[in-house]
Amino acid sequence: MMLCVPAGTKPAGLQSGSPPFQPKTPTMKKTTPSKYLFDPATLADETSDAYSARTYGAAWPACARLLAQRGYNHEQARAILRSKWMRWAEDNNRFGLRPTSATLARYLDHRQLTPQSTELVRDLGCHWPNLYRHCATAQAAPLPPKYRYWFALGRVPDMDDMAKTYATPMTRAEALAQFEKDVYAAIGLPGVTPALVKLRHGETLYVECLVWSNSPIHQTD
Numbered sequence: 001m002m003l004c005v006p007a008g009t010k011p012a013g014l015q016s017g018s019p020p021f022q023p024k025t026p027t028m029k030k031t032t033p034s035k036y037l038f039d040p041a042t043l044a045d046e047t048s049d050a051y052s053a054r055t056y057g058a059a060w061p062a063c064a065r066l067l068a069q070r071g072y073n074h075e076q077a078r079a080i081l082r083s084k085w086m087r088w089a090e091d092n093n094r095f096g097l098r099p100t101s102a103t104l105a106r107y108l109d110h111r112q113l114t115p116q117s118t119e120l121v122r123d124l125g126c127h128w129p130n131l132y133r134h135c136a137t138a139q140a141a142p143l144p145p146k147y148r149y150w151f152a153l154g155r156v157p158d159m160d161d162m163a164k165t166y167a168t169p170m171t172r173a174e175a176l177a178q179f180e181k182d183v184y185a186a187i188g189l190p191g192v193t194p195a196l197v198k199l200r201h202g203e204t205l206y207v208e209c210l211v212w213s214n215s216p217i218h219q220t221d
Helices: 040-046 053-069 074-081 085-091 101-110 172-186
Strands: 135-137 148-155 162-170 206-213 217-219
Touching (some): 040 053, 040 074, 053 074, 053 101, 074 085, 085 101, 148 172, 148 217, 162 217, 172 206
Antiparallel strands (some): 135 217, 148 162, 148 206
């Protein structure tokens, strides 16, 4: 569009030495589909400085949209886009072509990663996703004070996560003590008190999640 002004005059606000006047192009805000847990366009912009963003180039917003379509929340999707997973997906790309959202999709499918995968908590430091997707509760009689049903998730250093549910009502201290025994028994150290064990780097048990319910908890897929 050409701007016409009287000879010898300048548009308001244009000073000597200023760049040529350019009218602003109106921009339209994209509406996030209600099924998404975050706005993919906004997240793509927030993570545009990520290590792999330049490699994926114009496909970066599509990667954010793919994660939204698969049900990841904002924290999980941001962590994935900023993680080494994007580079590992690129390493497995076919024929060395520039990676796209399909490259990321193949990587997620190959590792069978979903918004409920423990790898998001263990490897990327995300908070545990909606626990109600993992636990189905049933009606139960009232319990004595402090006695509850428990779900625990944890690990020892350099070992995979272990999840346990306890169908017998117990206190928090009893649940932790039992979980410690179960974890150490699983790695071949039955009956060992974790607080007295010097394992690998001198660390003991990480308890990443401990929740209780007034009714029995059943772990599901």
